[in-house]
Amino acid sequence: MSIDPARPRCFQDIIFRLQNFWSAEGCVILQPYDMEVGAGTFHPATTLRALGPKPWAVAYVQPSRRPSDGRYGENPNRLQSHHQFQVLVKPSPQDLQDAYLRSLGTIGIDHGMHDIRFVEDDWESPTLGAWGLGWEVWCDGMEISQFTYFQQVGGHDCRPVSGEITYGLERLAMYVLGVDHVMDLPVNDPDSPIPLSYGDVFRQAEAEFSRWNFDVADSGMLLRHFEDAESECQRIVNTPETDPATGRSIVLALPAYDQCIKASHLFNLLDARGVISVTERQAYIGRVRALAKLCSDAFLKTEAGGACL
């Protein structure tokens, strides 16, 4: 199996190169969070760690589910589950843009040959109560990344500010590898004994989940689970800090945040299922945001959140 050092040959090679690059830049390489999330930002390593004064530097792949974007694996560009590569560095270093451009070089996007532009795009997540300023990054007219300086998360000002970079991996890989349909992307090296394409690996899941997301999911159950997750989240953050079992003070931010993530994904499923009206939509988003805020408040009371215990 020969890999051209200059250019990646497959989807996973792009991931490895990004991981190696950001590892060399000093980031911790984490694994994806083991829950259904809508974007890499929802990983607690981003949402919660962007809060508080402690320095932080991570990079990781995050499979991201967008139930309403499912197209049964037939659309060349749309997926109900895609992959994001996420980088978060706090405080944002002065040379983050340069580092980002160098990372593009390692996956074969050389600014000597391509037109790479930073086009205004202010990021806002109404469900996380978060916003930041930055850009979408265009390569030859195509958006390949999102670059954001976090200003607020969960209603709290970010001090210091984190710099966040999100690469849309499928789209980036399609461009770098010159593939027009996502399902045609080589996932491992095309010269491998068993070469596998993106379709070989993911098409079935796309078809099945598209059907389930749109038509089969039991919306009554989703609604109950949403409410369960919501009340469990509230119950967790309201649990007294002192643990009767150990006598220690343990603030429960992370378990509460898991419930917030659940609620958010259940909302996305309900939305895809088409059972949420336009007016109700805002109300649901507000309910998830309220949870994110509770979790952020709790996180700031933990050691990782910078509280002096």
Added chain:
Amino acid sequence: MPELLLEVLSEEIPARMQRRAARDLEQRVSDALSAAGLEFTESVAYATPRRLCLRVAGLSAASGATREERRGPRADAPEAAVEGFLRSTGLERENLEVREDRKGKGGRKAEPVKVLYAVVEKPGRAASDIAADVIPGVFESFPWPKSMRWGARPFRWVRPIHSILCILSEDVDDGQGDTDGHVREAGPEPGAAEAEPPLARIVPFEWAGIRSGDRTRGHRYMSPESFSVACFRDYRGRLAEAKVILDSVDRAERVRTNTENLVSELGLELIEDSELLAEIAGLVEWPVVLVGHIPREFLGLPPEVLQVSMREHQKFLSVRNPGTGRIEAFVTVANTETADGGATILAGNRKVLSARLSDAAFFWDNDMRTARTGMKPWRDGLASVTFHNRLGSQADRANRLERLAGSLSERVGAQPEAAESAARIAKLDLLSEMVQEFPELQGRMGRRYAVAAGYEPEVADACREHHLPAGANDPVPHAPVSVAVGLADRFDMLFGFWSIGEKPTGSKDPFALRRAAIGIIRLILENQLRLPLHDLFAAASSDYPDLDANDLIEFFHDRLKVFLRGAGIAHEVIDACLAMPSSDDLWLLVERARSLQDFLGTAEGTDLLQGFRRANNILVAEERKDGVSYQLAPDMHLVELDTERALFSALGASESAIVKALDVEDFVQAMTAMSRLRVPVDAFFDAVLVNSPNPVLRRNRLCLLNRIREVMCRVADFSKIGG
């Protein structure tokens, strides 16, 4: 004369903010320098995607010394008062002077007293010190529409700052030869190389953790090395060598010229879009124009779809083939030169465009299928699109529009059936896939789909034209069906939001109701429509039960004042006309106001207005004094003087002429009739003593003055017009 050069190099500044930011930098720094006592001949600011730059030329080397004398408390004043004075002047007690002072209270001459005086002398300050002092303050409070913090610092700017260049150069020539808008080509100009480089000094300060210096960087990719500069001329030249065109006007011009050259070689022509051109100039420091052909399979899409899709998503300029009249090519402007002459960049852009246009073509095909079969899914779908949660769905709205357009049709000269049918389908394109993807195509798609569905041209056109005018520069439709639907659309918005109490307040107008009212005003005026609002509101009251009609009419009057101010008609002139009957007929109101404004601009007008005021002032004063109002008809038999008699008969003649003219709404004629009062009124005031000692004569003359007021107020309420 010294020259100040300031540059803030940052990460990419949003294109839409650059122009304003350059202006703010220019104004705020030059204001601060002036306030500190510096003078200068010129200050000009520039913006690129990564830098804000300011040049202040002909700057004085230092501010002048100042001397200020201040009078303090008396020498024997309590210690606290003296201390306060010392604090406010920053002096010590021994610096104060004691003087004898004679000034007493209330201007009276008083016994001399001993008073403390402070003489505060401030020496002039060097320009460099002043600049170093004021510039960080300008940065600190810079009015970015949105700003951010970065790293661990508390400072805010639009994006993180990388360097600050700030130098003061001595003995720079006036730079005239270099400000003519041309970019210096790479390489020094002949002769310029020998010139002694001016002496530049760094203006030292620190902001956002960055120390000011004399260095900057070139283009992000093509020339990222740092270099030092000696003055503005040197700065601009070196930037150009480093692949940065400083002036956005030059960048836009370069894009335009290069594009025109490239497309004309291909036998094509650029579709003008100066707004997009300006935006592009804010996205690139070194514009490189690339032209590509739109893939053949998309050439059948409507031109507005091609243009909007290319413009909104990709910032592409559109290029037309004059032979076919179609948009066949695009222009993308890259920020960098590449080894392959842009081939990779162009190929990438073309690929993105193909993906976008495949989506658009997919929407178009689906929509046209729906349209050709009568748009039924869209009609059904209107019920599930909320217009506003308290004003129902788009289906409810379509019903209201149909009734309103029907009731308006006669007044605008449209067939009721046509107006109703157009109102019913006017909003259907909201449901089309194309409009959901490109909201800015609403209306234009509606017209195409209505044609495809087999509607009459006037009905289809109304689907497009009822949206006009959307902005101040848009034309107003004249086709009766379009006018009927356009009015119905806007009246429904106003009636609806007024009836649920969602009126615009201050700067908040989330439903653009002010724009809707201006749209109605323009539709009425430019189509010369007679549309008394009270009648219309009464007819619509069953659909909008909680509508406060008077309040809404007042809103219209306010909008009308703003609108007419642009046409040179003063507020008070409109107020004078608003007080007249039928002021809810906006066309009539404006006719009256225009004639009155014209009349007041003539010598007769000014004079007669004086006469009116004089009569009115006397009357108001005397009526208040006497506690009666002099509203009886004056008695001809009590008239003594010729001038009185002349006025008496002139008033009668003028009044009947005015009434006659007003009957046929001929305001010009009414003004002319009124202007004949000028001579007799002037003569009356010259010759007649109103407050005659004879109470009977006095009363009669006051009644005659009242007649002036009465007759003139048939035309307009002149008492609303101030001095």
